[in-house]
Amino acid sequence: MFSWLEKNPFFFAVFVFIFIAYAGVVEILPDFADRARPVEHKKPYTVLQLAGRHVYISDSCNACHSQLIRPFKSETDRYGMYSVSGEFAYDRPFLWGSKRTGPDLARIGNYRSVDWHENHMKDPVSVVPGSIMPAYAHMFNKNADIETAYAEAVTVKKVFNVPYDMEGMPKLGSWEEAQAEVRAEAEAIVSQMKDQDVKDAFARGEIRQIVALIAYLNSLK
């Protein structure tokens, strides 16, 4: 039969496709049925945190840092409770990473402070001697894209029913309301930072990328 297929390209292509595709059907589809449920107390990202997540993605932090704690004693000792599926229910995209050049960040919000992050992004060696991470100075003088973050929140709310504005969940509201929320949230972080440029910018109504990134990192618990 296979030699017959070699003379009939159309059927050949159909056969190849079936041979390739079946694995996806068996392996991937079942998971969609029951895997997307959030664990209890899990909340969607606030707009500022989403903006920080965009910074994280834009600078490919996930190329060197994972966000997945495997169920081994050495990992739970080092990073905290191992990861479970429902924790990632609001992660679009997932950011598990594939390589740990630096440590895992899945629970970094539990053990690093605002000023630690500030120093780490400005000069990694100042907080971790021997670090090979580059400094990310541009995060201190570029503004976070709050509008796109808001657009994403609105999108996932509309398209995927992410429970913004529900009781006990982050408030989204109108663009003006969201901006006020973002400002209040950012202020708490800026007040703990030392960088004068970031503070001045915030006073002028601008929110630097570093502020959003720290908001995101602090949310990882």
Added chain:
Amino acid sequence: MQPSNALNYDYTVAKYFMFTTIIFGIVGMGIGTLIAFQMAYPDLNYLAGEYGTFSRLRPLHTNGVIYGFMLSGIFATWYYIGQRVLKVSMSESKFLMFIGKLHFWLYVLVIALAVVTLFAGVSTSKEYAELEWPIDIIVVVVWVLWGVSIFGLIGIRREKTLYISLWYYIATFLGVAMLYLFNNMEVPTRLVSGMGSWIHSVSMYAGTNDALVQWWFGHNAVAFVFTVAIIAQIYYFLPKESGQPIFSYKLSLFSFWGLMFVYLWAGGHHLIYSTVPDWMQTMGSIFSIVLILPSWGSAINMLLTMKGEWGQLRDNPLIKFMVLASTFYMFSTLEGPILSIKSVNALAHFTDWIPGHVHDGTLGWVGFMTMAALYHMTPRVFKRELYSKSLMEAQFWIQTTGIVLYFASMWIAGITQGMMWRATDEYGNLAYSFIDTVTVLIPYYWIRAIGGLLYLIGFFMFAYNIMKSISSSKPIDREPVSASPMAA
């Protein structure tokens, strides 16, 4: 095979893609070498502000090499092999010629857009699928054009039976099409909300599901770009260059259908000890091991094609490249399954062993095969003999040394790191802080970077050899039947 003068094959599009293979190869590997040095010596991160950091350059490196260098090589060989095994010339069909050229120029446009956006930090974060949605759409158009080219040429063929290489090209086309479409399903946020950036999108899948789809794609894009399409090349070029028939038709049947049937299951091995269900992790692990059979089937078929003709290894560096490529393929497809065993994976996952594994496959198998293919094509496409055999020999040894330094150092680095992460002291406490496991690797990062540099130097020698062949080598009037003519 028919003598060369029977049909005037039209290699216009093949030539275009040969040039981009070389150019993107230099760019992609150049960036790769730079980021390897950055890991050993972090101050190199500041050569170009935020645009020069490891994190911005890493996706450029992977995309540049996979979709710039390797995919160009696949297209170049398709526009060469396709005509010859189907016994039709592109010049016979104005339509297919137009499609071919459009395919090329849109492809170049995609690469240009990819470079600009990745430098700017526009990324979906999904490995090897970082491009945002507007570029994804052009990618799909490029892919469809390639499909039109494949099935168009098949439609007007004179040779009734599809040669083995064509099976693999068709599989590459279909496999990548399916994987790419599903993995890149995303919702453009501006279209839904009417605000924010035009180019931003959000993935259709969340969390564990997203990871599952991503590694179903990520592993199998490797399969259908790095493996399937490269097998297409070696099944054509090795018999052609050596003048030997393929060892076994049955073995090629077995390994082709076996590979198609098994490969897509193996993506699950990227998610061992993650939050995907255990049965999927186990399936990924088991099927990865089963995958040894069809993979080694192809490789053994190639190596046995040289049975009784091993003397050619001494005389013809092109055979050397191809035989070493097959050997690295066997090596890499044994290493992969070993890494998929749960206990080994627990040690090796997230460490430098993984880039080591990827690179002995890509540098050894894909890189060597692509360069050998271009060497073989050059005298036939440009009607001139190859410029220098001794340069080719030197290149071979320099690059082989480079690969060995690369994977050996990354093995040691990976195992060291994995062992240190899990090491405990006599009281059961962790023995090392994370940074201890980073600084201890610096010497291996240097060795890796030097290995990469050697490979890059070899690639420059390759580019020089091809350019000299085209510009100032001796013209040939009759196409060589097998071994490519080359000056000492």
